Amino acid sequence: MQAEEAVPVQAIEVVPVQTGTAVFLVTPLKTIVIQVDPAVGEALQASLAGRLSERPLSHDLMLHLLLGLDAGVSHVAIMAVKDGVFFARILVAQDGPVARKIAEVDARPSDALVLAVKAKRPVFIARPVLDACEDMSSQLAKLRKQA
Numbered sequence: 637m638q639a640e641e642a643v644p645v646q647a648i649e650v651v652p653v654q655t656g657t658a659v660f661l662v663t664p665l666k667t668i669v670i671q672v673d674p675a676v677g678e679a680l681q682a683s684l685a686g687r688l689s690e691r692p693l694s695h696d697l698m699l700h701l702l703l704g705l706d707a708g709v710s711h712v713a714i715m716a717v718k719d720g721v722f723f724a725r726i727l728v729a730q731d732g733p734v735a736r737k738i739a740e741v742d743a744r745p746s747d748a749l750v751l752a753v754k755a756k757r758p759v760f761i762a763r764p765v766l767d768a769c770e771d772m773s774s775q776l777a778k779l780r781k782q783a
Contacts, residue, residue, distance in 0.1 A: 641762055642760040642761070642762060643663045643760060643762075643763055644664075644758060644759070646663060647660075648759070649662065651776075651779055652677065656671050656672060656674050657672045657678075657680075658671060658672075659672050659680065659746070661759070661761060662776070666773060667771060668765070668769040669772045669775070673746065677746070679695060679750050683695070695754055706732065707729060708757075709729075709751050710728060711727050711752070711757050711760060712724060712727070712748040712749065713760045713762060714765050715765070717769065724748040725742060725748070726741045726743050726752075727740055
């Protein structure tokens with residue numbers, strides 16, 4: 637993804653809803669929402685709040701595996717949306733003594749977001765994804781007032 641095609645996410649807000657969990661991704665251009673599984677929504681909310689679990693959860697395990705391989709999350713990108721389903725990629729970087737490697741890994745956006753938050757790495761949205769989604773800024777503002 638070219639830099640001019642990527643829009644940075646400035647904030648992530650998690651809101652429980654009847655159908656699961658709504659994750660609002662706030663960018664300078666608009667706010668979009670992704671519906672996620674309640675369990676992953678809880679993991680994302682805990683990560684945003686900086687809460688640690690007593691034992692490593694799946695996302696912690698993934699990060700520990702990367703660290704064990706001298707690698708880490710470079711950034712996460714929401715790459716596409718098709719029929720209301722979002723697609724993400726996790727960019728993993730490995731710095732070795734001789735070479736630097738970068739790998740792109742397909743992921744559910746919910747899992748990618750948890751990893752990015754836990755690793756304190758940036759999240760980007762491809763411009764075509766933003767263009768295809770409705771701006772949910774006003775809905776997020778209403779939810780903030782209700783809280």
